[in-house]
Amino acid sequence: MNAREEILARLRSARADAVPPPVPRQYRRAGETDPARLAEMLTDRLVDYRAGVHPCAPDALAATVATVLAGVTPLVVPPDLPEDWLTAYPGVVHRDGDPQPLTLADLDGAGAVLTGCAVAIAQTGTIVLDTGAAQGRRALTLVPDHHVCVVRLKQVVATVPEALARLADPTRPLTFVSGPSATSDIELNRVEGVHGPRRLDVILVSADG
Numbered sequence: 001m002n003a004r005e006e007i008l009a010r011l012r013s014a015r016a017d018a019v020p021p022p023v024p025r026q027y028r029r030a031g032e033t034d035p036a037r038l039a040e041m042l043t044d045r046l047v048d049y050r051a052g053v054h055p056c057a058p059d060a061l062a063a064t065v066a067t068v069l070a071g072v073t074p075l076v077v078p079p080d081l082p083e084d085w086l087t088a089y090p091g092v093v094h095r096d097g098d099p100q101p102l103t104l105a106d107l108d109g110a111g112a113v114l115t116g117c118a119v120a121i122a123q124t125g126t127i128v129l130d131t132g133a134a135q136g137r138r139a140l141t142l143v144p145d146h147h148v149c150v151v152r153l154k155q156v157v158a159t160v161p162e163a164l165a166r167l168a169d170p171t172r173p174l175t176f177v178s179g180p181s182a183t184s185d186i187e188l189n190r191v192e193g194v195h196g197p198r199r200l201d202v203i204l205v206s207a208d209g
Helices: 001-014 035-048 058-068 104-108 139-140 159-166
Strands: 053-055 073-078 093-095 110-116 120-121 126-129 146-151 175-177 181-182 191-192 199-205
Touching: 001 093, 001 181, 035 053, 035 199, 053 058, 058 146, 104 139, 120 159, 126 159, 139 175
Parallel strands: 053 199, 073 093, 073 110, 110 146, 146 199
Antiparallel strands: 120 126, 126 175, 181 191
């Protein structure tokens, strides 16, 4: 028996005596379904992350957008953001791609960005963007210092697996937003705005929206 055969024989012997691996952990794939409870849970997590949460009825969305963005200008929005979201906002609006994509300097100089989202996860307080409707390209929500995101209650699910199942195409570039961008050093000194917006405001539209 040469060295190679000896090594392979030892491996086969070791594997024969090995203990079978444990049954894979069964992760929870579904959770709360009551809309009121989901809204409460999402709000609790977002507030804990130091995000602003602004509940509103569907017919008050434009007024709520104007209130949250009072004194903020210019505002950056995706190319397909619904016009009726902006009817009460008096500031300057820069729509990405109209006629050219906004530059990084334009985004950096914006007072805020307003978008929708793909889905929201109540258990983790996370907003998921997939560059879909009313969300725009990733740079829109990563460069400006203030992100205002409209979340409809029907977009809120309990768990991460439920959120992934809701996505139209999970292979799209995804952005997971859990509160304002923040990090902490070894002494737990919190620094905000390192990897994205320093401020996050979520406008939570009730179930009829």
